[in-house]
Every structure is written in C-alpha cells, then in structure tokens.
Amino acid sequence: MSPDDPKLPPDPTLFVGSATDISPLTHTGPKPGHEKTATEEAGAINWEAIAASVRFKELLRAKRRFIIPAMIVFIVYYFALPALVGYARPLMEKRVLGPVNLAYLFALSQFFMAWFIAALYVRAANRFDRQAREIISKENAAP
Amino acid sequence: MTPALGMFLLFVLITLGITWWAARRSQSAAAFFTASRRITGWQNGVAVAGDYMSAASFLGIAGLIAFYGYDGFMFSVGWLVAYLTVLLVVAEPLRNAGKYTMADVLAYRLNPRPVRAMAALSTITVSTFYMIAQMVGAGALVTLLLGSSHVSYQSAVTGVGILMIIYVVFGGMLATTWVQIIKAILLMAGTILLSLLVLAHFGWSLTNFFNAATHVSYHDKGELVTKNFLDPGLRYTAANHGALDLISLGMALVFGTAGLPHILVRFYTVPDAKTARISVVWAMVLIGGFYIMTTFLGFGAATIVGRDHIASHGGNNMSAPLLAQALAGDIFFAFIAAIAFATILAVVAGLTISASTSFAHDFYTAVIHKGTERSPGEEVRVARITAFFVGAIAIGVAILLGKDANVAFLVALAFAVAASANLPVIVLSLFWKRFNTTGAVAGLASGLVASLVLIALSPSIMKVDPPTVAAAAHHLIQRAPIFPLENPGILSIPLGFLGAILGTFLRPEPEAESRYAELIVRANTGLGAEEATVE
Numbered sequence: 273m274s275p276d277d278p279k280l281p282p283d284p285t286l287f288v289g290s291a292t293d294i295s296p297l298t299h300t301g302p303k304p305g306h307e308k309t310a311t312e313e314a315g316a317i318n319w320e321a322i323a324a325s326v327r328f329k330e331l332l333r334a335k336r337r338f339i340i341p342a343m344i345v346f347i348v349y350y351f352a353l354p355a356l357v358g359y360a361r362p363l364m365e366k367r368v369l370g371p372v373n374l375a376y377l378f379a380l381s382q383f384f385m386a387w388f389i390a391a392l393y394v395r396a397a398n399r400f401d402r403q404a405r406e407i408i409s410k411e412n413a414a415p
Numbered sequence: 416m417t418p419a420l421g422m423f424l425l426f427v428l429i430t431l432g433i434t435w436w437a438a439r440r441s442q443s444a445a446a447f448f449t450a451s452r453r454i455t456g457w458q459n460g461v462a463v464a465g466d467y468m469s470a471a472s473f474l475g476i477a478g479l480i481a482f483y484g485y486d487g488f489m490f491s492v493g494w495l496v497a498y499l500t501v502l503l504v505v506a507e508p509l510r511n512a513g514k515y516t517m518a519d520v521l522a523y524r525l526n527p528r529p530v531r532a533m534a535a536l537s538t539i540t541v542s543t544f545y546m547i548a549q550m551v552g553a554g555a556l557v558t559l560l561l562g563s564s565h566v567s568y569q570s571a572v573t574g575v576g577i578l579m580i581i582y583v584v585f586g587g588m589l590a591t592t593w594v595q596i597i598k599a600i601l602l603m604a605g606t607i608l609l610s611l612l613v614l615a616h617f618g619w620s621l622t623n624f625f626n627a628a629t630h631v632s633y634h635d636k637g638e639l640v641t642k643n644f645l646d647p648g649l650r651y652t653a654a655n656h657g658a659l660d661l662i663s664l665g666m667a668l669v670f671g672t673a674g675l676p677h678i679l680v681r682f683y684t685v686p687d688a689k690t691a692r693i694s695v696v697w698a699m700v701l702i703g704g705f706y707i708m709t710t711f712l713g714f715g716a717a718t719i720v721g722r723d724h725i726a727s728h729g730g731n732n733m734s735a736p737l738l739a740q741a742l743a744g745d746i747f748f749a750f751i752a753a754i755a756f757a758t759i760l761a762v763v764a765g766l767t768i769s770a771s772t773s774f775a776h777d778f779y780t781a782v783i784h785k786g787t788e789r790s791p792g793e794e795v796r797v798a799r800i801t802a803f804f805v806g807a808i809a810i811g812v813a814i815l816l817g818k819d820a821n822v823a824f825l826v827a828l829a830f831a832v833a834a835s836a837n838l839p840v841i842v843l844s845l846f847w848k849r850f851n852t853t854g855a856v857a858g859l860a861s862g863l864v865a866s867l868v869l870i871a872l873s874p875s876i877m878k879v880d881p882p883t884v885a886a887a888a889h890h891l892i893q894r895a896p897i898f899p900l901e902n903p904g905i906l907s908i909p910l911g912f913l914g915a916i917l918g919t920f921l922r923p924e925p926e927a928e929s930r931y932a933e934l935i936v937r938a939n940t941g942l943g944a945e946e947a948t949v950e
Contacts, residue, residue: 317942323932331939339503347669350496354665357489357647358658365646371625375485375647382492383703386499390699393502397692404940411942 322411331403338396342389349385353378418746419560422753427578433593434586441587445948447795448515448772450589452947454684458596460697463681465595466765468602468705470552470758471826478731480713482722484644486651487713491706493665497672502695505673507688508845508938514945517679517837518777521844524930526852528782533859535777537836538676540863541829542770546763548825550575550813553759559729560736560752568818576810579763583802588684591764598761603701605754610708612742613715628714633722644717660900667904671830674837677769686947771801819885824875828866831903835911836862843915845938848931851924858915865910869903872896
C-alpha cells in the first residue's frame with residue numbers, strides 16, 4: 273500500500289525529506305510486523321504449532337526429567353522425618369555426635385537437602401532458559 | 416515512654432515515609448497490584464521471606480522449642496522444605512501465564528467467571544482466616560510487650576489494622592514490598608544477634624550448648640522433671656496420633672505454601688520468570704537460615720530462661736523476647752519486641768493486598784462486570800476500597816474474639832485450604848490437558864469444604880476444656896473431637912484432588928482442551944508474558 277493512495281485521507285505525517293518505514297498515521301491496512309504491540313503480537317502466535325514443535329517437546333521433556341525425580345526425592349526425604357521420629361524413636365534417639373542425636377541431625381539435614389535441590393534446579397533451569405529462548409527467537413523470526 | 420514503644424514508633428515512622436514515597440508511584444493498575452513488575456530478584460526474595468515468616472514463626476516456633484524441645488524444631492523443617500514445591504512447580508509458570516492473581520492462570524483455558532468466583536472465594540477465605548489469627552496475636556503481643564497499662568488490646572488491634580490499611584490503600588504493592596523487606600532484614604538481624612548471644616553464653620561451644628539442652632528441668636503438674644530436649648516425644652506422642660498429625664501438617668505445608676495467595680502474588684512483582692526463580696532461591700536462603708537459628712532461640716530460651724519462668728511471664732509466645740531480656744537487658748528486649756511488631760505488620764499488609772487484589776480483579780471486574788472496567792482505574796479503586804473494608808472487618812472480628820481467643824487453628828486452616836483447594840487446581844490446570852471448568856470448580860469447592868469441616872470436627876474446635884481454662888479461651892464445641900488430628904491435610908488434600916478429577920470427568924469441555932497448547936507454551940517459554948512497566 274502506497275502512502276499516495278488516492279483513497280486515503282491526506283497524510284498528516286511531517287515530511288522530513290527522507291524515506292521512512294513508519295506507516296502513515298491514517299493508514300487503514302494491517303500494521304507492519306515491527307509496529308505491532310506485544311498484545312497484538314500475542315494474538316498472532318500460533319500456539320498449537322509451537323506446542324507441537326520438536327524443540328518445545330524437548331524442553332518439556334527436559335523439565336519433566338528434572339522436576340519429577342526432584343519432587344519424589346524431596347517428598348520421600350522430608351516425610352521420612354516425621355515417619356521415623358514417630359515410628360522408630362529408639363533409633364532416632366541414638367546419640368551420634370557428642371550430645372546430639374540422630375533425630376536432630378536428620379532434621380538439620382533437611383535444610384541442606386532443600387538448598388541442594390534448589391541449587392541443582394537453578395543450574396538445570398539455565399539450560400531450560402536457553403531452550404526457551406531458542407523457541408522464542410525462532411517464533412519471532414517467523415513472519 | 417518505654418524503649419519498646421520508642422522503637423515501635425520509629426518503625427511506624429519509617430514505614431509511613433515509604434508509603435508516602437510509594438503512593439505517587441502506585442496509580443496505575445500494574446503499579447498498584449504488582450509494583451510495576453520492577454522489583455529485583457533479591458528484593459523480591461527478601462520480601463517473600465518477610466511475607467512468609469509471621470509472628471507464628473518468630474515467636475511461636477521459638478516458644479514451641481522452648482516448651483517441647485525437638486518436637487518444636489521438627490515443626491521448623493517443613494516451612495523451608497515447602498519452598499521446593501514453589502520453586503519447582505508454581506513460581507515460573509505462574510509468572511509467565513498470569514497477570515495479577517492465581518486465578519489468571521486458571522482462567523486461561525477455563526470458563527473465567529465460575530472459576531474466578533471460586534478462586535476469589537478461596538483466596539479471600541485463606542487470607543482473612545490467616546489475618547484474623549495474626550490480628551488477635553498482634554493485639555495480645557503488643558499489650559504484652561508494651562505492658563497492658565500503656566496499650567489496651569483493643570487499641571493495639573486497631574492500631575495494627577489502621578497501619579496495614581494505610582500501607583495498602585495508599586502505597587499498594589510497592590509500599591507493601593518495602594515494609595516486608597525491612598521487616599525481613601530486621602528479623603534476620605535480630606535472630607542472628609540473639610543466636611550469637613546464646614552461643615556466647617555457652618562460651619562459644621556448641622557442645623556446651625547441646626549438652627545443656629539434654630537436661631532441662633521444669634515443673635510439670637507441680638512436680639520437678641528433667642527431660643532431654645533433643646529427644647522427640649514431648650509434644651507429639653502415640654496417644655495423640657503425633658506422627659500422623661505431623662505428617663498431616665507436613666502435607667499442608669509442602670502443598671499449601673505453593674497455594675498461599677499472598678505468596679503467589681509476589682511473583683508478579685518481578686520482570687520475568689527467571690527473576691521469580693532467583694527470588695525463590697533468595698527466600699529459601701533467608702527462610703532456611705532463620706529456621707536453623709530457631710535452634711538457638713528455642714533451646715536457648717529453654718536452657719537460659721527456663722520453661723517455668725516463661726510460663727509465668729506471658730506464656731510460650733514470649734520465649735524469644737524473654738531470652739533477649741535475660742541475655743542483654745531491656746533495650747534488647749525492646750528491639751526484639753519491635754521486630755515482632757514489624758513481623759506482624761508486614762504479614763497482614765501482604766494478606767490485605769492479596770485479598771483485595773483478588774476481590775477487585777477476579778470478582779468485581781471479571782465476574783460482576785464480565786471482564787471490562789467501566790471506567791479507567793476502576794479496578795484499582797475497588798481494590799483500595801476493599802482493602803479498607805478487609806482491614807476494618809479484621810479489626811472488628813479480632814476485637815470481638817478478644818485476646819484470649821483460641822485462634823491458632825486458623826493458621827492451620829489457612830494452610831489446609833491453600834493445600835486442598837488452591838494447589839490441586841493450579842497443578843492440574845498446568846499439567847493435565849483434560850482438566851476443565853467443572854473440575855476446577857469442584858476441586859476448589861471440595862478442598863475448601865473438606866478443610867472447613869475437618870477442622871470443625873478436630874480437637875482445635877471440639878474439645879472438652881478442664882474447668883481451669885478461662886471461658887474466652889474455651890474450644891467452641893465442648894465435646895470429644897470426631898476427627899482426631901489438628902491438621903486435616905492428610906485427608907483434605909486427597910479430597911481436593913479427587914473433587915477436581917471427578918468434576919473433570921463429569922462434564923468434558925473440548926474448548927478447554929484445545930486452549931491447553933497456549934497455556935503450556937506461555938507457562939514454559941514466557942512467550943507473551945506480562946512485561947515490566949515504566950513508572
């Protein structure tokens with residue numbers, strides 16, 4: 273569509289003497305890609321195509337491979353504490369480090385377990401971020 | 416003027432200054448609800464910690480350890496471990512796919528009106544119950560700390576309520592965030608200082624410290640007994656289904672924290688999902704460090720102050736302040752008291768803003784007006800008005816209940832509802848393609864009802880009080896409990912999931928399935944996520 277289209281009202285854009293890729297203020301056609309707002313662009317994304325793409329499925333698989341085992345490990349480890357303290361008290365009352373018993377050390381180890389899993393996740397998530405960026409940049413490169 | 420009162424007033428002045436500064440920056444909806452999504456990773460992490468560690472953590476757990484030793488410490492563990500669920504499952508998808516509330520994620524592919532109505536109901540239930548517990552605690556605490564001759568329970572509750580209304584109504588999320596950050600820093604500083612003083616008391620020897628904890632003497636029913644406080648079994652015994660109750664509590668924490676609306680809204684205040692993740696890690700460092708240090712606060716109070724002295728000077732909630740007094744005198748007592756006060760204010764402000772955001776965004780705009788604002792800025796206006804009413808109602812209810820009211824179960828209830836109603840629908844809507852509107856409504860309803868009913872039948876509400884207990888502190892129903900555990904999670908969480916799954920199969924909804932692709936792409940890549948706005 274040319275700005276000189278006779279069907280359009282006169283163009284109030286200031287004339288500065290050089291060619292511009294900004295469409296005239298009164299234009300009626302669809303916006304060029306670079307002028308779309310985030311919301312307009314979001315509406316144009318083909319979500320099904322991305323969801324079905326190999327890269328996206330790989331990302332989901334990679335996430336699942338980390339998150340599901342991590343959840344299982346921490347839930348089993350955490351609930352072992354009340355279970356053992358409740359049902360194996362003599363074992364937990366055994367002193368292992370001076371006056372400190374197994375029960376206290378096991379409870380304390382829960383904190384380090386949580387931090388350790390969090391640290392592992394942050395490392396893995398940097399990889400997920402890279403995969404997600406690839407998916408986004410491929411989507412943005414597409415017309 | 417006592418030193419404690421002076422420090423209270425200093426904190427109030429500083430936070431009011433922040434509110435004044437934040438007020439001009441909290442006009443638009445994104446600014447009011449999410450602080451323009453420009454909070455940085457560490458700031459949000461500290462704010463999450465400040466939002467989460469309530470007076471129940473600071474004073475309550477120190478008191479539980481001082482009275483029940485190891486069993487109290489075991490209580491501490493779940494509060495940190497629960498953040499793994501937030502980190503691994505909820506924080507990033509929520510930030511990527513939502514806007515202001517938890518319901519945004521649910522409404523993506525489901526019929527928004529019924530889902531948002533139920534989500535708002537559950538959010539407001541969790542927030543108000545939690546808030547009433549905090550307010551009653553605040554009133555009782557402030558009168559204890561300042562002395563009831565200076566401040567009455569009623570004026571303490573009213574003062575806390577008015578402050579939280581001012582923070583939220585005028586300063587929005589930005590002021591709330593900074594109040595929480597300052598509180599978290601104060602809380603950590605106070606806890607570190609107290610822990611160091613305890614260690615110094617034992618000649619910087621952990622062995623001496625733990626040795627002292629192995630033989631603590633106190634009077635039990637008039638008899639002097641000596642117990643090893645490092646051994647389990649002082650509170651949770653086989654007779655009161657201790658292990659089962661702890662497992663049930665653990666479930667409520669591990670699944671409930673990731674469904675607490677006032678924690679979830681914090682992840683909308685950062686620019687993107689990666690920052691949300693970093694902020695959870697920051698929060699985990701602070702929260703974990705704090706709960707490890709409850710070892711020193713609790714066992715320190717048990718060994719240095721002694722259970723008898725605490726019992727005769729305000730009860731187990733006073734353990735940490737009394738420890739401070741015993742170790743470093745009245746000024747340090749005042750400092751710890753001021754921290755406890757800051758702790759309560761930051762938490763109630765967070766609860767108020769999450770309840771009012773949910774009412775304005777999910778219920779008023781989306782359900783009543785079908786998703787459109789009738790005039791620009793209406794949503795924020797409604798949220799400010801809601802915050803005012805939420806605060807006023809909380810003040811009224813807390814005064815009506817009185818300072819001796821037995822409200823500890825309200826916190827358990829808040830976690831139980833969050834775990835049984837909110838979490839199942841968040842998880843299923845993110846991970847199950849077939850999940851639909853009927854499932855979400857049924858899941859929210861069954862989780863909510865199951866938690867309420869089980870708590871009502873539990874020893875928290877049904878119990879025969881001995882004649883020595885004051886009338887105001889009586890359990891509501893003077894009969895033997897029907898449900899034996901104080902924490903309903905072990906039953907109510909499966910019921911929440913069951914409701915959601917059965918509801919889904921009851922009425923298939925192809926439209927919800929077809930929009931699943933959009934939700935998972937958004938949640939996992941951040942494509943099209945809400946961006947930070949300029950002030």
